[in-house]
Amino acid sequence: MKRLNSLLLLVVITMALAACGGGSGNPATWSNPTTPSDTTPPSQPNGLTAVATGMTGASLAWGASTDNMGVTGYIVRRNGTQVATPSGTSFADAGLSAGTTYTYTVAARDAADNVSSAASASVTTASAPDTTPPSQPTGFTATAAGSTGANLSWIASTDNVRVTGYIVRRNGTQIATPTATSYADTGLSAATTYTYTVAARDAAGNVSSAASATVTTAPPPPSNSATLQWDSVTAPNLSGYRVYFGNAPGTYLQAVGQGVSVGNVTVYTVLGLSSATRYYFVVTATDTLGSESTYSNEVFKNIP
Numbered sequence: 461m462k463r464l465n466s467l468l469l470l471v472v473i474t475m476a477l478a479a480c481g482g483g484s485g486n487p488a489t490w491s492n493p494t495t496p497s498d499t500t501p502p503s504q505p506n507g508l509t510a511v512a513t514g515m516t517g518a519s520l521a522w523g524a525s526t527d528n529m530g531v532t533g534y535i536v537r538r539n540g541t542q543v544a545t546p547s548g549t550s551f552a553d554a555g556l557s558a559g560t561t562y563t564y565t566v567a568a569r570d571a572a573d574n575v576s577s578a579a580s581a582s583v584t585t586a587s588a589p590d591t592t593p594p595s596q597p598t599g600f601t602a603t604a605a606g607s608t609g610a611n612l613s614w615i616a617s618t619d620n621v622r623v624t625g626y627i628v629r630r631n632g633t634q635i636a637t638p639t640a641t642s643y644a645d646t647g648l649s650a651a652t653t654y655t656y657t658v659a660a661r662d663a664a665g666n667v668s669s670a671a672s673a674t675v676t677t678a679p680p681p682p683s684n685s686a687t688l689q690w691d692s693v694t695a696p697n698l699s700g701y702r703v704y705f706g707n708a709p710g711t712y713l714q715a716v717g718q719g720v721s722v723g724n725v726t727v728y729t730v731l732g733l734s735s736a737t738r739y740y741f742v743v744t745a746t747d748t749l750g751s752e753s754t755y756s757n758e759v760f761k762n763i764p
């Protein structure tokens with residue numbers, strides 16, 4: 461009975477070995493499970509922003525992409541050229557040029573090298589500071605305007621960006637900041653010499669070297685006189701001005717066309733007026749073709 465049990469055990473072992481490919485039979489063939497390939501790209505990065513950091517840098521940030529297997533990183537391109545492959549959702553670019561616009565794109569990538577569509581953003585770096593002053597004004601002149609005024613004029617300065625105005629000084633003290641190329645100073649003392657300077661200024665606060673001119677105001681007019689001053693007329697054929705005056709409003713001692721010709725000036729003193737009399741005055745402009753303007757507004761003065 462014991463020998464039978466041993467035989468049965470031997471048969472079971474042999475059969476088990478055969479089933480496992482042992483003994484004299486051929487070995488069994490094992491196969492690995494097949495993993496499907498990943499062909500799905502990540503989603504496009506969202507909310508891409510590009511912010512200038514000074515004159516030579518840019519800071520990029522975006523929202524994370526999603527993927528069926530997992531995002532492994534991002535591809536950053538500047539003006540079409542790849543500059544970085546960060547794993548996070550931000551990138552700081554450096555070594556840029558001042559005052560220049562750059563276009564960035566960011567795309568996501570997964571482990572199978574699938575790449576998403578790209579998000580895009582542009583940024584302009586800060587401009588380099590303007591340290592170039594304008595040119596010095598040229599052709600600067602100062603002309604007395606009677607006994608209490610001076611008319612200044614000059615030729616416009618140039619600048620690498622833009623001239624924003626001028627600084628006028630009288631005897632070293634700033635008195636005006638005109639944007640035009642002329643200035644009329646008033647309230648001066650008669651028979652007095654003044655030195656003026658004018659310098660150009662740009663938007664960055666750069667100031668040119670100053671041009672200089674000197675003028676002496678006229679002596680005070682006699683008591684029996686009236687000094688008139690008026691705005692200049694802009695006309696291509698302007699030849700000068702005429703002064704009309706009389707003792708009644710709208711009525712003048714000179715006939716139309718026969719006013720006192722004073723030349724191309726904007727200040728004139730009428731002398732020899734009668735004491736204790738009120739005089740009324742107007743001015744006209746004339747051109748080289750013989751035409752004369754209408755009367756200006758009328759003013760009057762009481763001669764003591």
